[in-house]
Amino acid sequence: MIVLAFLVQTLRIAIPYLLASAGGVMSERAGLIGLTLEGYMLGGAFCGAVASYASGSATVGVIAAIAGGGILALLYAVCAIRFRADQVVVGIAINLLVIGLTRFFLRLIFDSSSNSPRVTGFAVTGGSGLAALVQNPLVWVGLAAVPLVAWVLYRTPFGLRVRAVGEHPAAAASVGVPVARVQYMAVVLSGMLAGVGGAYLSLDQHQFTDGMTAGRGFIALAAVVFGRWDPMRAGLACLLFAAADTFQIQLQGSQAIPSQFVEMIPYVLTIIALVGVVGRAVAPAALGRTASE
Amino acid sequence: MIPSTPATTIPAADTGPLAPLPAPASTRALRRSVLEEAILPPLVALLLAAVVGDVLILTFGQSPGAVFKLLLDGTWGNAYGFGQVLYKATTLVFTGLAVGLGLRAGLFNIGAESQLAAGGFCAALVGLMLPAGIPALLCLPIYMLAAALGGGAVGAVPGVLKARFGAHEVIVTIMLNFIVLALLNYLTSARLHVPDTLHTPELRSGGLPRLSDLVPAFQGSAANATILLALAAAIVLGWYLFRTRGGFELRAVGLQPRAAEYAGVNVAGVTWRALAISGAIAGLGGLNYVLGYKHYYEEGFATGAGFLGIAVALVGRNHPVGIVLAALLFATLSQGGLAVNALVPKQMVDVLQAVVILAVSTSVPEVRRLLRDARRSLTGRTTP
Numbered sequence: 001m002i003v004l005a006f007l008v009q010t011l012r013i014a015i016p017y018l019l020a021s022a023g024g025v026m027s028e029r030a031g032l033i034g035l036t037l038e039g040y041m042l043g044g045a046f047c048g049a050v051a052s053y054a055s056g057s058a059t060v061g062v063i064a065a066i067a068g069g070g071i072l073a074l075l076y077a078v079c080a081i082r083f084r085a086d087q088v089v090v091g092i093a094i095n096l097l098v099i100g101l102t103r104f105f106l107r108l109i110f111d112s113s114s115n116s117p118r119v120t121g122f123a124v125t126g127g128s129g130l131a132a133l134v135q136n137p138l139v140w141v142g143l144a145a146v147p148l149v150a151w152v153l154y155r156t157p158f159g160l161r162v163r164a165v166g167e168h169p170a171a172a173a174s175v176g177v178p179v180a181r182v183q184y185m186a187v188v189l190s191g192m193l194a195g196v197g198g199a200y201l202s203l204d205q206h207q208f209t210d211g212m213t214a215g216r217g218f219i220a221l222a223a224v225v226f227g228r229w230d231p232m233r234a235g236l237a238c239l240l241f242a243a244a245d246t247f248q249i250q251l252q253g254s255q256a257i258p259s260q261f262v263e264m265i266p267y268v269l270t271i272i273a274l275v276g277v278v279g280r281a282v283a284p285a286a287l288g289r290t291a292s293e
Numbered sequence: 294m295i296p297s298t299p300a301t302t303i304p305a306a307d308t309g310p311l312a313p314l315p316a317p318a319s320t321r322a323l324r325r326s327v328l329e330e331a332i333l334p335p336l337v338a339l340l341l342a343a344v345v346g347d348v349l350i351l352t353f354g355q356s357p358g359a360v361f362k363l364l365l366d367g368t369w370g371n372a373y374g375f376g377q378v379l380y381k382a383t384t385l386v387f388t389g390l391a392v393g394l395g396l397r398a399g400l401f402n403i404g405a406e407s408q409l410a411a412g413g414f415c416a417a418l419v420g421l422m423l424p425a426g427i428p429a430l431l432c433l434p435i436y437m438l439a440a441a442l443g444g445g446a447v448g449a450v451p452g453v454l455k456a457r458f459g460a461h462e463v464i465v466t467i468m469l470n471f472i473v474l475a476l477l478n479y480l481t482s483a484r485l486h487v488p489d490t491l492h493t494p495e496l497r498s499g500g501l502p503r504l505s506d507l508v509p510a511f512q513g514s515a516a517n518a519t520i521l522l523a524l525a526a527a528i529v530l531g532w533y534l535f536r537t538r539g540g541f542e543l544r545a546v547g548l549q550p551r552a553a554e555y556a557g558v559n560v561a562g563v564t565w566r567a568l569a570i571s572g573a574i575a576g577l578g579g580l581n582y583v584l585g586y587k588h589y590y591e592e593g594f595a596t597g598a599g600f601l602g603i604a605v606a607l608v609g610r611n612h613p614v615g616i617v618l619a620a621l622l623f624a625t626l627s628q629g630g631l632a633v634n635a636l637v638p639k640q641m642v643d644v645l646q647a648v649v650i651l652a653v654s655t656s657v658p659e660v661r662r663l664l665r666d667a668r669r670s671l672t673g674r675t676t677p
Contacts, residue, residue: 033463075651083655088401088463089607092600093650100643107638108353218467225464260479267468274460283461 006246008130012204014242015142016041016197016213020220021227021234022145023193027073028229029153030186031166031286035091036076038217039098040069040191044198046102049208050109053119061119062138062199069195070188072098077187080290081180087288095217103210116208138200145193146235153231162186166284183290194220222270229284241266326664331610333660335619338608338652342645349644353637360633367632368625374632376504376514380586382617382624383516384409386523387578388602389620390530391448391571393611395462397534398567399547404451404466405575406599407473408444412576413583414477415443417590420496420583421485432499433584437522440580441573447473448572452565462568470599478592485590492591501585517585524617526574531613543567575602601627604650622649 020041024034047068052061072094079090103113110116124132133139153159161182164172169179194217201216202208219241227234248262347357367374388405395402402408419439423432451465485493501518505511534540545553546563554560582594601623608622609615623646630642 035463035467079651079655084658085651085654088403089603089654090651092403092603093647093654096600096643096650097647100640100645100647103640104349104638104644107640113638215471218471221464222468258479258483260475260482263475264472267471270468271454271460271465271472274464275454275458276460288463 005129006243006250008133009246009249010239010243011139012133013245014238015139016200016216017220017223017238017242018142018235019145019197019200020194020217021223021238022149022231023190023197024220024224025227025229025231025234026149026153026162026186026193027190028224028287029166029284030162030183031169031284031289032077032080032183032187033087033091033288034190034221034224035088036072036094036217037190037194037220038213038215039091039095040072040194041198041201041213041217041220042095042102042211043072043098044069044195045202045212046098046105046198046208047195048199049116049119049202050105052121052203053116056120058120058122058203061203062196065195065199066192067195069191069193069198071191072195073188073191074184076191077184081183081187084290087290099211102208106208106210114210116202118206119202119208121203121206136200136204138196138203141196142200145196146231149193150231158182158185163284166286169286169289219266222266225283226266226270226273228273228282237269240269326668329664330657330661331612331615334653334656335608335622335649337656337660338649341652342648345648346641346645349641350637353641355636360636363633363636364629368628372508372510373512373514374628376511376516377628377631378621378624379504379520380515380517380581380624381627382620383520383523383581383585384578384598385601385605385620385623386527386617387581388575388598389605389609389616390526390613391444391575391578392602393606393609393613393616394530394534394543394574395567395571396606396611397547398543398563399550400452400455400564400567400571401463402448402451402466402568402571402575403463403603404447404469404473404572404599405602406595406597407470407477408447408572408575409578409598410477410595411447411473411579412440412444412573413579413594414480414590415439415576416579416583417493417496418485420499420588421494423497423499425497427498429499429501433501436499436580436584437577440576440578440583442576444576444579445569445573448575449565449569452568452572455568456561456565477590481590481592487589490591491593492587492589495588496583499584500588501580503585515586517581519581519585522577522580526577527613527617530574534613539566575599601646604646607650608653 020037023040024037027034044065048061048065051064052058055061076090076094079085080087106112106116122136122138124135153162161172161177164177165179165182173179198213201212205212220238223234223237223241226237244262244265248259251257251262252259346361350357350360368378369375388409391405391408392402416436416439419435423435447469450469451460451462454460454465455462481491481493487494503511504516505514534544542553542558542563545556545558546560550560578598579595583590605616605619605623609617609619626642626646630639633639633641
């Protein structure tokens with residue numbers, strides 16, 4: 001019973017990671033750094049909450065979150081691809097922008113500096129734990145996103161182009177691949193996926209709270225790196241990191257291991273993966289290189 | 294901004310900073326073009342920020358003129374506001390210099406936030422061990438050493454991992470931010486904090502004087518003598534970058550690591566040293582809060598200052614003079630947010646800061662290309 005509760009809790013925490021990291025893999029394989037995942041998620045969480053509040057429908061909330069994440073991703077893509085701005089700088093700016101915008105509109109729409117009123121989530125008829133979890137359609141979307149991205153990347157012409165563009169854009173261009181268009185599509189797709197991840201958070205908690213993503217986008221980015229830019233392995237990394245989170249929650253109260261040390265696990269593992277103690281994580285060759293300087 | 298990597302998506306149009314400028318008529322013309330490149334993007338950015346600001350203010354049903362006037366009055370219009378601007382700018386000079394130095398070496402230090410926190414923490418730790426009653430000038434070098442070592446150690450980790458294993462410093466510094474801040478939170482909350490607070494006990498001695506001790510009008514503002522340290526750091530860094538062999542090697546690695554290596558530069562050594570020095574500078578910034586303002590380390594004092602340091606370095610073109618000016622700009626915006634909070638949410642300013650970063654980072658390559666095209670057509674006409 002304890003094991004089942006642990007697994008359910010892990011899955012519940014893992015869903016937003018899975019969605020964001022699936023998007024992150026897509027974007028990074030096309031050569032664009034996924035620093036903005038955090039911003040997409042926060043934007044998605046906010047749009048989801050506002051639209052669900054206004055319409056009373058969680059589905060409308062999810063659609064708004066997809067639109068919000070996609071628009072933010074488009075902004076990132078235009079800056080990084082069209083204007084050849086540095087990806088890291090633009091990524092950080094977009095994260096700051098989303099923090100500012102969500103707070104501004106939180107005050108404007110709900111006259112609050114901390115949270116939205118209660119919003120409609122997906123209806124759950126009775127039960128808790130596993131029974132409630134399987135009734136949330138976003139759980140299934142999250143679980144499906146990872147194999148779907150893997151299938152697109154490895155089994156479709158579009159996926160082949162994405163990988164080619166991320167490894168060697170000049171070579172891809174020389175055989176007629178529209179490099180910029182492929183990158184735009186991959187980035188916008190990543191924003192939509194991460195936006196859904198954000199909506200999962202705000203709809204699951206039935207409200208938007210300021211800064212509610214709390215670094216989850218960076219954990220998803222860590223999962224992408226730890227999973228060596230492969231969607232399935234990144235998905236497994238998400239489950240691992242979510243299990244660490246669950247472990248930390250279960251430990252709270254007991255003084256056995258300070259929670260701060262459990263918090264560090266994803267980040268420490270990612271650095272170890274980069275340094276290459278167990279098989280080196282090698283990034284797509286052209287990652288981060290749309291800038292002109 | 295990552296000069297070691299030429300644009301691969303754009304065939305041959307733009308070859309980065311090493312591209313020979315098309316026939317500069319003289320060094321004066323060259324200087325002018327450098328200046329134009331440095332000044333135009335921030336102007337574009339400020340204009341754009343003003344437009345976005347107008348829109349946000351109007352959506353909140355206020356008058357843009359009144360809000361911007363309040364913003365200026367609350368920052369440069371009175372001594373307290375100006376003191377707060379100076380205080381915030383001091384921290385941003387340090388983090389801006391840290392990021393800028395890294396970028397000169399072609400390295401992106403996103404870890405300034407945790408380096409700043411580590412520097413402040415180490416200084417506070419030393420302050421707990423020093424006996425009471427030592428004159429500030431005598432303790433200052435010890436505090437500086439502690440802060441620089443704290444920040445430098447955090448900076449050296451990505452440096453060594455990059456030099457030794459090729460691990461990308463962007464990812465490592467992001468991950469390290471979370472690790473170091475969690476570690477400092479643990480040390481503070483579990484070992485050192487004053488009960489029911491998130492801060493350590495006060496330093497026994499060596500607090501720096503506030504500006505208000507000198508000019509009473511600054512009463513209440515946090516501006517303090519650390520600002521002199523920030524200016525000194527800018528001067529020393531400028532000297533190091535442009536007047537010493539080490540600085541020359543660092544810039545050479547930033548422009549073209551392979552060429553630098555061919556010329557006999559130890560690229561791995563320069564890499565880890567650059568990130569360690571960058572971390573040490575960010576760490577020194579911790580003194581502004583710990584030594585100059587609160588006299589203790591508190592969880593979260595560094596929040597946001599690292600990311601804004603990236604903005605400061607970007608707008609300041611990685612040049613010490615530019616960084617000092619950009620730090621004043623971003624500090625003005627930060628403080629201005631508090632000043633206008635009665636009329637519009639202070640978060641408007643966060644949006645404006647992000648707009649400035651986006652506009653500058655997108656317009657720098659554009660402006661450079663436009664200027665180059667203009668120059669090309671000019672020289673084309675005079676020398677057919």
